[in-house]
Amino acid sequence: MAILGIGILLAMNFFLSSRQGDEKFLKPITQKINQVEAEFDLDYIEVLMRNRPDEPFTFANLNLDSNHSYYLFDESGELIYWSDFTHVPDFENIRTQENQRILEDRAGIYFTKVRRFNRNERSYWLVHTFPLYHNREIQNEYLQSGFNKSVFGNDMLVLSPERRTNFVDVQGQKGEYLFSIDFEQGYQAIGQTNNVPLMVFFFSLLFLILISGYDFVKTIWKKGQKFIATFYATLILFSIRGFMLFFGFPQDYFDFNLFDSSRYASSLLNPSLGDLMLNMICLIVPFSMVLAILLGKSFTQRFQNFSLKYKRWHFFVLAYLVSTVLLVGFFSLYINILSNAQWDLNILSIPSFDYFKGISLLMVFLGSAGYLLFSIIALSLVLENQPFSKGYALKVLVLFSLPIVIGLSIINWIYLLVYLTHLIFLISIISFELHKNIFRLGLNTFLTFFFGCLISAIVTGIAAHQVYLERQIQSKLRFANQQLVENDVMAEFFLSDIMNRISEDIFIKNALTDPLQSKEPIERKIRRIHMTNYFDQYALRIRVFNPSGDNVLQRNDEEKLQDLRVNYVKSDYITSVKDLYFLKGTEEIGSNQYFAFIPLYRDDVFLGTVFLELNQIRVLPGSVFPKLLMDQNYQASLNDRNYDFAIYQDGELQYGVGVFNYRASDLYNSLENNSLFTTGIYKKQYHHLGVQNEEKVVIVSSPIYSVYYILADISLFFLFYILLTLLSMVIYALLKGLKNFNFNYATKLQMYLNFAFFFPILIISAIILGLLANSYQDELHRQYFQKATLVKDNLSAMMEKQSAGVVDRDDFFEEVNNLAGTANIEINVFDNSGYLLISSQPNIFDKRIVTRRINPRAISELVEFQNNLTLLEENIGQLNYKAVYSAIRSSDGQSIQAIISIPFFESESELDVLIADVLSNILNIFVLVFIIFLFVSYFVSKNLTFPFKLLTQKLKATDLENNEPMFWPSKDEIGLLVNEYNNMLYKLEASKNVLASTEKETAWREMAKQVAHEIKNPLTPMKLTLQHLLRLQAEGKLDDPQKLKKPVETLITQVDTLSDIATSFSTFAKMPLPKNEQMDIREVVKGTLELFKNRERGMLTFEDFTEDMPLYVMGDDQLFGRVISNLIINGIQAVDGRKKPIVDVYLRTLGGQVLLEIKDNGKGIPESLKDKIFIPNFSTKSEGSGLGLAIAKRGVETAGGKIWFETKEGVGTSFYLAFDLVKGQIAD
Structure with missing residues (x-):
């Protein structure tokens, strides 16, 4: 119902939304304009303070860091100073509209404030401007027309400098009238939503749904219905996302760039990068729940039982198929983001890194995490607790991959590289059993995830190259088609x-x-x-x-x-x-x-x-x-690419343009190659793509993408994945509780070594990057100064000739154009007052992108401070660049004749490329050294922890029998520890002898006590019987056979009992040492069960859940047979006479072991007797010595196995025997 409420709420707003009140729209605009007006006042005060009344104005004093553009005119209207060279207002408009606050000209609409003041008995006009609307003749990625986005939410309004009907007034700080606005339908205030109360209600309802849904799903999950809980969680999240997408939420409600479709849009489900992020979050929740289900013991056990019904290779193929599908999804995710976004994700994009790229990389990381985790888990389900060798799994993998590799080698070599990387990953999982290392914090866990990060980085790096190739092909196709078009x-x-x-x-x-x-x-x-x-x-x-x-x-x-x-x-x-x-x-x-x-x-x-x-x-x-x-x-x-190209007609080269030598190459032999016209071909370190029409073929060529940059991309992704993986592991550890994780010494040592390397080298790399970036920047500036000096020297001579009348203005203009063409730069020449004389690219001035005024800081640096050269940072719209200004002086060097301006519009991109080159070097070296150090530190930690492992093994094997002392060559800390261990052995040997003597005494005493106890039981009835016979003798009744028969039978029975006791103790004392030979446990079980085949009392069943192959274990087959037989007999005897005994025998394999279960339907073992079951001479039956289970436990544990039981009173008891399988004898 809550989800339906969200839909109704959004529908009401979608269909019934009404126009907001003008006052709500007006308030943020008034606040912004009042703030601007206050900043005008601050700038005015700063101008007055820096320019004394008795001193003339100078550019140096007027060049202040003002909040807004301002201009200084004298009384005649001559421009004295301008702070912004991209726009200068017309003084005539200012004079005629002195009292108005809105100035409109060809460049746009400006909010202004005009002041008149006096200096040195002269009147001046100070004009402040703030753009309200930009009117550009040209619109592109750098220049945009429209209302100022810092003031107005969108362009749905009309400005008026005068009061008009149905317009609202914007007032100043003192309540004075400034200008009027008419808000049209669809206007949206900046930084506000369409309906704030609606948004508050929406989020309240959304949180209610999430909290209620969480409790609902959690309850179902705790009941054990995990798949149903996952279904409901998915349904809730996807329903919410469906309503949001249908009603355009939040992009239609928030002015947030993350949900801007112009930056990224791939489909109706992902209309923006923010929507992609929300969809990924919604997928993470059900996938995490599925992950928890797959890792559960119950699911693993059910899967193992289910898998026994089918051929094992079926599940291997299914696991490989699932992993390959995940690879395709991960690879496609990166391709999708890059194909539909306005940015790149590679080493060249790092200098301009922003949160869009960061979120994109996070999405790719989530995709890689899903690919890695579910691939490992899929193989874990198939490989875990199975008696198959690695060779069998690898053989199935090779047969599965062979047709894929052959197909990809024909279709696309990029896809082939991706799959080969994936194949290496699968082989590593199987060969090194990586599936045993996840979801626990240890040394092997870190190594496993580091390896996974490397595999993901390689796949992502190849995907980045694939995107580059696709864009290159599209660009070359456009370029070639332009060459084919005749006009x-x-x-x-x-x-x-x-x-x-x-x-x-x-x-x-x-x-x-x-x-x-x-x-x-x-x-x-x-x-x-x-x-x-x-x-x-x-x-x-x-x-x-x-x-x-x-x-x-x-x-x-x-x-x-x-x-x-x-x-x-x-x-x-x-x-x-x-x-x-x-x-x-x-x-x-x-x-x-x-x-x-x-x-x-x-x-x-x-x-x-x-x-x-x-x-x-x-x-x-x-x-x-x-x-x-x-x-x-x-x-x-x-044509935005500098491609080389050649024109072929009728198979012959017409002409070629560029560096590549088409005449010396044999490209004409490739004109019949279809790949030339589809994906292109590679020859002589160039990539060539052909486009043909009826008569001609255009071949467009470019240098191949450097392997060095591919490695840098992989290094970048690897480093990014490592950082996010470590962050994820820290979050996982915090959620689980650090106390639940016990790191061993090797793990701690490995972590200390890695961190001791990682952070210093990271800091050093950052410092080197900063130093080299500054060095490259200085070198770039030096080149700029060098070009400017060269131009200045040439134009100085030409200007001298013009002053002498040798050349005219046209010759000077021609020289400027020649120099600009030769040096591939733009040259502007200003007079010493800062007004443009000549430009090699007059269009930038003709189209009023900038004015014909120079940057005022150049005047202060060159004219007032007498510098010869200066470098200034400038911007035009959204374009940031650098410009060098140079002074052309007179022949005597005393006066400045002109000022040369050389703007380097590509300065920012040039520096980014240099920084990317430096970063590539550092990343490649860093990752290479990190991987090498990872292996080195692994072996170092293994070597350092070897003595501790050796000591651990020795301590585990330490007993009262044969203990060998250890030898350590050096007298270091380990040597001292070994020495103390050897001393402990000497003391243990002495203590053993004393203990042996004491134990023998104690054992004989216990034995004597037990024997005495057992013998005493039959002796009492024997004594009473003999006393009875004596009474009969005294009475003279011994001659009566009937009276002698019963006492004699009693004596015989008790003597037999004494004989049985003696035999049992003799057997226990003389029990031979069991053999330790390889045997098939299945055959032993079957042979033992044959003995009970014709038994009348009870029913015996046997179920074998193992594969049809030998189950080899080490032990004594006769001893194991007696143990199994004894457990079966005990199970039958544990059932009351009123109920038919049923003994079930199950044989399974689990985790490299064979597990035998013997289950009865007896009365069970009481809780108070559980700890006494395996004690010698303990029995719950009236007959027997109580040595059967003790002998069974001794025999099983001697063979290296385990024996235990599970019981429930009134239901029955199950005894379990577990033995390690002999790995070397397991058949494929």
Whole structure:
């Protein structure tokens, strides 16, 4: 009912949820805005305190760690200082809206506070801004448009700088009006749920269900109905999860990234990583209950009895099949997470490690734990207490695995490696009996789990490589298809519209025909207005020609319009768009190119031609800059990998691009290989994938994934699994109670040695990683400075020539582009006041991603502090990077002519790669040394504990017979202990002699006492009989035969009794030493039972639960026969005469032993007599000497066996005989 209540509750909220009150939405926004306004005030006070009234403003004093962006204008509107170079507000908007708190421009909507103050008799404007809404021309992984998520929960609202009907007002700290908001349907406040009371009620109900369900399941479990309890627990948990998934809980109720489907989504059952985690938790509970059931003695016994009905190899195959299915599940879990997530789980992702990756690794660990534990338990059920040799189990495993190995070797070598790893794991379980080491804390337990962690790490590492290969294949397929496409249909569609709009642009026509107007605005308008974001993947060059064919943008350009027409206006290059031509990229010319000739007319008068040249960009691996400029709608078409590739046509190489030598290789012989076009092939340390169309074949190549990185991935997973395993074992020990675990000396020594190694090497590795990371970072910075110095030296000379009039601005711009292309960097040149002069990538400024202002800290470092170079950390949206600034000084070195800015957008990723390389080295070395040390410490602990084991064996074997002294070569602590042991033996020998003499006396006394007691019993009736005869003699009645007969018979009976007593004691005293020979216990039992086959009294049954094979034990077959016979006779005699005696005999094997049970239906043994059963001369019967069970116990224990009994009064008694099987004689 409670679960149904959750469903009804969620359904009510799902279907009947109403809009929350505006006041509830308004409150957190008002609090945030008031906090921002208070921080504005703090920043203003800090500005005034750091800049004295009698001193001019300096960037050094204005560069403070402000809470928000602020700007300083003078009275004329000139910008004096800006704290944020990504956005600068327009002063005209500030002047006209001085009293308003909302500033709206092309970059977005800002909450502002404007102050006017005086310094040095001059007025200044201080403007603080806080973004409420970002309006980006480009949206991608770094730049996002929308309302500020720290203020507003989502975008379902409308802002207004003025009061409007149905809008709510946001007020300042003093109650003044700031701006208004209209909350639309579906708005959700930040950090709040849709309905707080509903959520409180939901969680209360959920906890009630869990507590009630726990008590209910626990009660059923304690009653012994464990499978039913597991079923109900599973039903409760899965019902709750079903309601949560159906109603979208909690992702529709909480703003929590863990349940964000955009980060991970694999199916309806796992719409987010948080849902996957909840599903795994729900699976852990029933699986843990199943684990407890499988480990229970009752289930194990039932399984053993059930397995006797079928062939043993059936269960081996079933266990291997279950383990293999678990392997597939574990392997698929990792593939599923990586295939549907936005992150990687390998050594390269560690520098950017976050909680998403941590939870993903935890899920993988839980999967590996299930695979390992249930595989071991499955084999444990089959191997435990069975008389099979390891060779039989391994033989079945080989026959089971052979077809799988053959099939996988044909299908996929990755899967083959995974199964071979799994095969090694199974072989190790069988060969080293690892199933005996789990669920107890000891040395072998740690080694078993460490080995399991290594196996899981290898499987996970191979899975990581499989994910890498799949992503490589997908990326290469996209790359190859782009190479096969002759033209970009989308680009041609956009260019057709762009060419029409340019040809009709009045501004461009007027600028071209006006001889006094600069022609640069023509290029600027085409780039800013007409070109769409799609062409961010193209490098654009614009040239404008007058009617005579001269370039009016670059006057020194010798290439005329006619030359361009001759080169590109050809039938081979024609496209479906008029005046647009396409040139396919080749090895000589590089990437694909488009050329557009746009004629301009006014009233049928030819004005000139605009020429567009577009070269498709080939992005270097990890390059951020083109992605920063490209909208997310078009990034899918961007070549984001630096692949080598070759074009084959009709089996012949047309051209190849990249490092790989396609001409010297024999790849043309592989064009008929189907693997080339499916999974790819490996040749000359490269992976090659082919894609073909009707005429051409494109082969895309990349270096193979280094084995070094694969080993690093395995080392990373191994270390992570070890830490989680140790944590799990600690939690298990705490739950069970540390007092219940007794560690032996070897285990403690092994743990001390491992911890003594593990933690120091871990600390040392962390220190080395930090030092090397800092060293690499310094080296990276040195390279940045080196590039900046090189650029500065070249541009300094060029700037001197420009100042002298030798070169013009276009030459300087060309030099900047040449240097940027040669060094593969972006170069920005600012004047000494921080305004942009030239950029090698003007798109970042044209698209208003950043302003044309320099980072203000560069001004303070270079201009005010007179440094030559400085390195600053900057960010654009979500992109963090580093930039080097260098000052270009005049020839005399006194003044700064310009400032060079070189942003290294890949700096963060470059450092991550270096850190990953260092971490790979450390992890590989660490894990290798750890495994070696694990083995070394194992043998060291064995060697150190050997004397103690030897002493233990000697002490166990110490008796009053033959005791040999020990020898220890050294006089260390062990030597002293051995010496004391030998002294103890000498003392024991002396004590033995005294004890032997004393025991002989005591034994003879006890024997004499017992004999006297036994003899006295018949002597009394004999004495009375003789006295009776004397009375008869005195009376003269001895002649009467009738009166003599009875006394004489009594005397004869008592004499026979004395004879039996003498015979029994003689037998006990003279009982020969039993033989110790190999015999088949089954044959001994059957032979003994034959003696009772024709017995009239009682019924004897025999059931054999063992396999049809000899059961060899060591002992005396005659002695064992007498023992079994005696127990059967005792069982028959234990039954009252009114009830028919029934004796059942069972033969079983259990834990490497043969177990014989002899069960009767007698009256049982009273509790008070249980401890006396095996004492000599004790008997519950009126006849007999009471030596039978004593002789049986002595004979069984002499043969190394055990004898015990279980009894219940009124029901019967079972005697058990257990003997060790001779392992070397067990047949397969």
